[in-house]
Amino acid sequence: MKKMISGIKPTGKLHLGNYIGAIQQFIKFQDEYSMMIFIANLHAITIKIDKKELKESTKQLIGLYLASGLDPEKVTLFLQSDVPAHTQLGWIMTCNSHIGELNRMTQYKDKVAKKEENITGGLFTYPSLMAADILLYDADYVPVGIDQKQHVELTRDLAERFNNQYGETFVVPQPISPKVGAKIMSLSEPTKKMSKSYKDSKGTIDLLDEPNAAYKKVMSAVTDSVGIVRFDIENQPGIANLLTILSTLKGESIENIVKRYDGKGYAEFKKEVAEVVKQFLITLQAKYFSIMESGKVETVLEQGKTIANQIAYKKIAKVYKKIGFTI
Ligand code: AMP
Ligand code: TRP
Secondary structure, eight states: OOEEEEEEOOOSOOBHHHIIIIIHHHHHHTTTSEEEEEEOHHHHTTSOOOHHHHHHHHHHHHHHHHHHTOOTTTEEEEEGGGOTHHHHHHHHHHHHSOHHHHHTOHHHHHHHHTTOSSOOHHHHHHHHHHHHHHHTTTOSEEEOOGGGHHHHHHHHHHHHHHHHHHOSOOOOOEEEOOSSOSSOBOSSSTTSBOOSSSOOTTTOOBTTSOHHHHHHHHHTOOOOSSOOOOOOTTTOHHHHHHHHHHHHHHTOOHHHHHHHTTTOOHHHHHHHHHHHHHHHHHHHHHHHHHHHHHTHHHHHHHHHHHHHHHHHHHHHHHHHHHHTOOO
């Protein structure tokens, strides 16, 4: 069975973009691959984060993964900080990365361009830690949204560089993104990505939003004056985004939806999207609240910690030998 790994940072609230671009893929893949999913809490502290907020979003994240249908019998779910080998290999990968490479990473570059204050060293070297996260588990595939592809490309380069210097050690992984839904846009500004950090509550549907409020957000989503329901990202980004959301949540092809709305207006179309989003949230949240009360989160993490450590420990021991740390 081919191996797959991915992680999500426990910062901010999970939104529909995270669900469609990341979680929904994980659910799809859990039957086909040997999967590891972790909460990237070491990555969360690259920016300032309050202790209470970190704890809460970590728990919430696991609860939402489980509520979305991630099955702990099939997937190893764990906290990154529960496995010391991530930090150990992270340092080795930092030393294996060139400053020029890290300088080119867009997430960091964007923050520098915006002249944000107090950018941490961790934010600069975080792609090296991400490489370690992946390489520890010999992952063949890494499902991520488009924005993270660059980091997986770097991981490939670092794996090859290490293998060339020390001999075959790491599997060179491949990023995979969904064909539909890799970039869900803001409902209020459909040329901008729906995002945790983007302060745009009207444009973002949080997975724990009150379902009726979410319905209203979809109904007031920005569209255009063309008046035809069709998939044209360039000229009708709002409609294209709603089509993507409907298609992925309903499991119906965009082509089919477009056909169904031939000759009909936006109002009817929006109503369907709003209703599907609302029902999706109602179902998800009911599962979420029952999981949060059950104590399942703690049990699943304990189980994940043991399995992840077994694999990662073996790998880091091998790496230490290759490098010459073991005398
Ligand atoms: P982040 O919210 O940046 O921590 O991202 C967590 C995961 O969700 C990553 O795999 C992202 O690529 C994915 N993701 C984040 N925002 C979106 C979006 N608007 N559309 C699709 N995928 C997204
Ligand atoms: N950097 C990713 C994000 O911001 C999270 C992440 C950390 C990750 N390590 C990873 C994703 C390893 C995939 C594989 O979303």
